Amino acid sequence: MERFLQYFFDGLSQGSIYALLALGLVIIYRGSGYLNFAQGEMAMISAFMAWWFADMGLSPWLAVGVAVVVAFVVAMGVERFIIRPIGHRSPFAVVVASIGLFLGLNALAPFAWKVTIPEAFESLFPNEPTDFVSVGGAEWREQNIGVLVVLAVTAGVLYLVFQRTRFGLAMRAVASNPESSPLVGIRTGQVLAVSWGMAAAVGALGGAMVASLRGNVDASMMLTIFFAATAAATLGGYDSLLGAVFGGIVLGVFENMVAGYQPDVVGQELKGVVSLLVILVVLLVKPSGLFGSQRVERV
Amino acid sequence: MPIRLDQGSPPHWALRALGALAVAYLALSPAFRDLSPSEFGELTDIAVLALAALSLNLLIGFTGQISIGHSAFFGIGAYTLAILVADHGWTPGWTYPVAALICFVVGVFVGVPALRLRGLYLALVTLSLAQIFPALVRKFDELTGGSAGIGGLNYDAPGWTGFESGRRGRAEWMYWLALGTLALGYVLVRNLVKSRVGRSMVAVRDNTTAASVMGVHVAATKTIVFGLSAALAGVAGCTFALRQTQATPENLNFTIIGAIIFLVIMVVGGAGSLAGPIVGAFVYYRVDQFTREVPDKTWLPDSFRDFLQGRPNLATLVFAVLLILLMFLAPFGLVGLAKRIGRRFVVVVPSAPTDQPGAPVEPGEAGAPEEAALPAG
Numbered sequence: 207m208e209r210f211l212q213y214f215f216d217g218l219s220q221g222s223i224y225a226l227l228a229l230g231l232v233i234i235y236r237g238s239g240y241l242n243f244a245q246g247e248m249a250m251i252s253a254f255m256a257w258w259f260a261d262m263g264l265s266p267w268l269a270v271g272v273a274v275v276v277a278f279v280v281a282m283g284v285e286r287f288i289i290r291p292i293g294h295r296s297p298f299a300v301v302v303a304s305i306g307l308f309l310g311l312n313a314l315a316p317f318a319w320k321v322t323i324p325e326a327f328e329s330l331f332p333n334e335p336t337d338f339v340s341v342g343g344a345e346w347r348e349q350n351i352g353v354l355v356v357l358a359v360t361a362g363v364l365y366l367v368f369q370r371t372r373f374g375l376a377m378r379a380v381a382s383n384p385e386s387s388p389l390v391g392i393r394t395g396q397v398l399a400v401s402w403g404m405a406a407a408v409g410a411l412g413g414a415m416v417a418s419l420r421g422n423v424d425a426s427m428m429l430t431i432f433f434a435a436t437a438a439a440t441l442g443g444y445d446s447l448l449g450a451v452f453g454g455i456v457l458g459v460f461e462n463m464v465a466g467y468q469p470d471v472v473g474q475e476l477k478g479v480v481s482l483l484v485i486l487v488v489l490l491v492k493p494s495g496l497f498g499s500q501r502v503e504r505v
Numbered sequence: 506m507p508i509r510l511d512q513g514s515p516p517h518w519a520l521r522a523l524g525a526l527a528v529a530y531l532a533l534s535p536a537f538r539d540l541s542p543s544e545f546g547e548l549t550d551i552a553v554l555a556l557a558a559l560s561l562n563l564l565i566g567f568t569g570q571i572s573i574g575h576s577a578f579f580g581i582g583a584y585t586l587a588i589l590v591a592d593h594g595w596t597p598g599w600t601y602p603v604a605a606l607i608c609f610v611v612g613v614f615v616g617v618p619a620l621r622l623r624g625l626y627l628a629l630v631t632l633s634l635a636q637i638f639p640a641l642v643r644k645f646d647e648l649t650g651g652s653a654g655i656g657g658l659n660y661d662a663p664g665w666t667g668f669e670s671g672r673r674g675r676a677e678w679m680y681w682l683a684l685g686t687l688a689l690g691y692v693l694v695r696n697l698v699k700s701r702v703g704r705s706m707v708a709v710r711d712n713t714t715a716a717s718v719m720g721v722h723v724a725a726t727k728t729i730v731f732g733l734s735a736a737l738a739g740v741a742g743c744t745f746a747l748r749q750t751q752a753t754p755e756n757l758n759f760t761i762i763g764a765i766i767f768l769v770i771m772v773v774g775g776a777g778s779l780a781g782p783i784v785g786a787f788v789y790y791r792v793d794q795f796t797r798e799v800p801d802k803t804w805l806p807d808s809f810r811d812f813l814q815g816r817p818n819l820a821t822l823v824f825a826v827l828l829i830l831l832m833f834l835a836p837f838g839l840v841g842l843a844k845r846i847g848r849r850f851v852v853v854v855p856s857a858p859t860d861q862p863g864a865p866v867e868p869g870e871a872g873a874p875e876e877a878a879l880p881a882g
Contacts, residue, residue, distance in 0.1 A: 241628065288829060295832070301625070301628065302832055303828070303832045305768060305828070307825070307829070309762075309765055309828070310826065313818035313821035314818075314822060316816075317816045429636070433633050476637070479641075482634065486618055486630065489630070
């Protein structure tokens, strides 16, 4: 039981990170139908920015806040000046462009900050060896609880924005019917730009959480996490915010359990295989995911 | 006003013969130019990259199925060769068909679930394939040598080829091997694309529903093309392993970065164009080489060179920017751009199909069918 709880707690925080990234993927997918391959690398660059701002003397949480705002603004620009004009050509061109972003951002971090080795990142939560809550004999570390709280707050804010604000209503309208939304006076372009901004901001939070848990920032820190996040979004359904949170948590816990209980067969190295299998099984059994809406195609 | 040439008319043939001659000269000239072994090595690398991008082009450019996981097939090919040669004492040449067959089977296995997947999901599945391949290699270290990899893969030129032994002869032999497999792959893809199967592929790409209604077996077409594409990538991986004399999971070409490099080459050259991958590989390799040397160029302003000191990844950044710019300026790559410019001067009027007499089709409607549309995401 103690072992089970331990894996469960570790999986919860890992899953929260997947969920934060998956939320970003879903926000963009809902708006425009694009899969943003650069989501993970956008989060990585944001984590570097937080590290950089903290290095210049800002307090860690303020640094993260500034990075989140910068990510929001820059991503709006990316949507407006790169993705949207290219999207008029073909969806494939957008895939290529977002892969270009992936490649470019991944190369940009070491280039811009002249770092080739991981740089130390101060933990955002109490992280002394004694900072844990004991539950049933297992150690629930306070930083793991912290990450979970960040996810809960983010999801709550997103819920309020989507369900209780006028702008959220516009975003839902664009998601459900992009053709008719402009007819009722919704500025689709603005909605899409803000979607990208929100996705990047949520991703930036995720990146900061990853950096905080790892204790450093590194250009490759988001690679495996991004793949897991795509699996989480697939599991939850690409157009469901609730699904992203649920999928992320379930995947994180499941992965950690499998890796923990089968250290020889799966172990830490083959966690990625779990994600791949989840993607395959979901796509074969229920392609719309657990919470996604079925897509009906008119022929 | 462009010059109009009828397809199959003597001037058209002359033009094509001229092009074929130029290509043959470029490919065969290393035989009578006095190149150093390292220059042969560079050409070998280019040919290997071109074949990998060619395999991707068959899949993405002609059939509209996106794969961001071809590094895995490339790696499977390389490891098949490495394991058979190092552990079982095979002659490298005989491992090629085996590697191609294994990759074909794996490709079909990946392609089958892909039947139910719309474009983006296929990209996801292949992406995770690229992600787990190096992890699998490390995991099954009894077979693959784990992180250390498998080394000592030499392929001395067989006696009948007449190359001297030693470094120089091996470098030349590697080039001809890489060129030979590239030529073979090119002919295969060309014949495939120009055949009935190729027309089904393009139909599947441009409008899957319509293709299915027209009687194209969409599932079979997609799966087989996926397998063939994987097999070609595997063959490229074989030559790559020989050229590196080893296979290790750390090698970038076996990781997701490799898959993206192949994609970059294909897009830079021209998606859906036969010559695209070859042009793309050449441009990619030379630009990459040039960018790596930029910090040492003396003609650059000192301030700029100082700025670049200690900053890695300049080449990758250049390609990332290039990729995005190309999507704005020339979505069909350099070959597409060249065709567009060339059409201002020469237009080839296609002849009517012989078994169905009718008026010749206007060039604007049917000219260069492979450029009809980019694959749907």
